[in-house]
Amino acid sequence: MTTEPVTAPINAWAVAQQQFDLAAERLHLDEGIRRVLREPRREFTCHFPVHMDDGSVRVFTGYRVQHNLGRGPAKGGIRYHQDVSIDEVKALAMWMTWKCAVVGIPYGGGKGGVIVDPKQLSMRELEALSRRFFTEIEVLVGPERDIPAPDVNTTPQIMAWFMDTYSMHAGYTVPGVVTGKPISLGGSEGRNEATARGTVYCVVEAARHLGIELKKAKVSVQGFGNAGSIAAQLMVAEGSSVVAVSDSTGGIHNPNGLDIAKVINWKKEHGTVQGFPGAKDISNPEVLEVECDILIPAALENQITAKNAGNIKARLIAEAANGPTTPEADEILWKNSKFMIPDILCNAGGVTVSYFEWVQDLNRDHWSEQVVNEKLKEIMVKAFTETLAIARREQIYMRTAAYMLAVQRVADAMTMRGLYP
Ligand code: GLU
Numbered sequence: 001m002t003t004e005p006v007t008a009p010i011n012a013w014a015v016a017q018q019q020f021d022l023a024a025e026r027l028h029l030d031e032g033i034r035r036v037l038r039e040p041r042r043e044f045t046c047h048f049p050v051h052m053d054d055g056s057v058r059v060f061t062g063y064r065v066q067h068n069l070g071r072g073p074a075k076g077g078i079r080y081h082q083d084v085s086i087d088e089v090k091a092l093a094m095w096m097t098w099k100c101a102v103v104g105i106p107y108g109g110g111k112g113g114v115i116v117d118p119k120q121l122s123m124r125e126l127e128a129l130s131r132r133f134f135t136e137i138e139v140l141v142g143p144e145r146d147i148p149a150p151d152v153n154t155t156p157q158i159m160a161w162f163m164d165t166y167s168m169h170a171g172y173t174v175p176g177v178v179t180g181k182p183i184s185l186g187g188s189e190g191r192n193e194a195t196a197r198g199t200v201y202c203v204v205e206a207a208r209h210l211g212i213e214l215k216k217a218k219v220s221v222q223g224f225g226n227a228g229s230i231a232a233q234l235m236v237a238e239g240s241s242v243v244a245v246s247d248s249t250g251g252i253h254n255p256n257g258l259d260i261a262k263v264i265n266w267k268k269e270h271g272t273v274q275g276f277p278g279a280k281d282i283s284n285p286e287v288l289e290v291e292c293d294i295l296i297p298a299a300l301e302n303q304i305t306a307k308n309a310g311n312i313k314a315r316l317i318a319e320a321a322n323g324p325t326t327p328e329a330d331e332i333l334w335k336n337s338k339f340m341i342p343d344i345l346c347n348a349g350g351v352t353v354s355y356f357e358w359v360q361d362l363n364r365d366h367w368s369e370q371v372v373n374e375k376l377k378e379i380m381v382k383a384f385t386e387t388l389a390i391a392r393r394e395q396i397y398m399r400t401a402a403y404m405l406a407v408q409r410v411a412d413a414m415t416m417r418g419l420y421p
Pocket of ligand 1: 075077099150179347351352
């Protein structure tokens with residue numbers, strides 16, 4: 001009998017710092033700024049009680065981290081997941097800082113999370129947890145200070161509860177305190193699809209650069225939440241064939257293409273993509289390695305590692321997820337001439353339309369979906385083009401190029417502001 005060697009789980013915060021160090025080195029960044037940007041500005045932890053349906057009281061742990069406030073208020077989602085940790089939230093907050101800088105929107109970076117599997121809660125418990133958690137983080141948030149949004153397992157309904165909780169305490173309605181709200185409450189047209197749409201705008205640009213014909217391309221998507229399921233649909237709309245998808249329970253594969261609309265209905269009915277008629281059930285790691293031209297990781301961190309990076313067949317990788325690739329895997333992908341659209345660029349469509357939502361809320365305005373999508377496209381294409389130009393000029397990997405662009409922008413803002421006092 002052979003046993004797998006026990007390896008320590010990969011720490012997202014260590015990964016984020018490593019990625020930053022690489023860019024800081026290449027930019028010859030000032031030592032002082034380097035020290036500041038390597039750590040989050042503020043970390044907040046709370047343990048808060050919730051009345052459960054069975055009459056008991058449970059205590060949950062939640063976090064809000066503000067990584068940087070140099071270019072504007074903190075911005076970033078709140079995640080509900082059983083594996084949330086302070087280090088994960090720190091990494092995600094740092095990535096938000098770079099993401100907002102890559103696309104040039106006036107925000108710093110923040111992130112929040114609660115350690116909970118929301119699928120185990122009733123609607124009433126979910127509402128109680130959400131309202132109490134938002135109350136706890138009210139010492140940090142506000143439309144001029146820190147603006148949360150959806151992330152893994154958090155929805156427009158939860159954003160509505162957040163907004164209502166904050167507004168009840170303020171005594172008046174404050175729509176600009178969270179984004180990703182339902183349209184009826186000051187949410188933006190196009191916000192729900194924005195992460196996936198931004199990813200596909202980048203994929204279209206990258207495919208043109210690489211000479212990949214999207215109408216003949218095969219696509220594999222890991223993750224079937226808000227980003228993954230909509231990205232799959234949008235790739236089908238581009239004429240591509242989606243050959244594999246997965247969710248947290250596992251994946252499915254059909255080399256001749258999956259009917260994504262039917263897969264969505266199947267998942268609604270059965271709670272999993274697995275068992276879909278005409279497709280073969282495969283594991284989540286296998287979804288990354290199937291024969292395809294474009295791979296879209298749209299699930300969680302640390303999925304593409306030194307172990308499996310060498311098995312990836314896709315020529316183009318588009319990171320709709322945050323942090324799906326480790327630095328060791330990046331080296332392998334770069335050596336294997338894979339073209340990477342890194343997370344801080346690839347999934348920035350979500351926060352970009354969050355910015356549009358916030359601007360609309362502050363101005364008591366509402367834009368059409370067409371206006372939103374046109375503005376989103378302009379920003380995504382510009383950020384992609386700028387990143388690609390750096391990558392070509394410096395002969396470097398696209399992630400390093402995106403980091404150089406972002407870190408320089410943040411460092412410039414901090415240098416101009418100077419150190420207080
Ligand atoms: N949670 C999303 C992200 O990781 C969106 C954040 C936002 O809209 O503020 O980018």
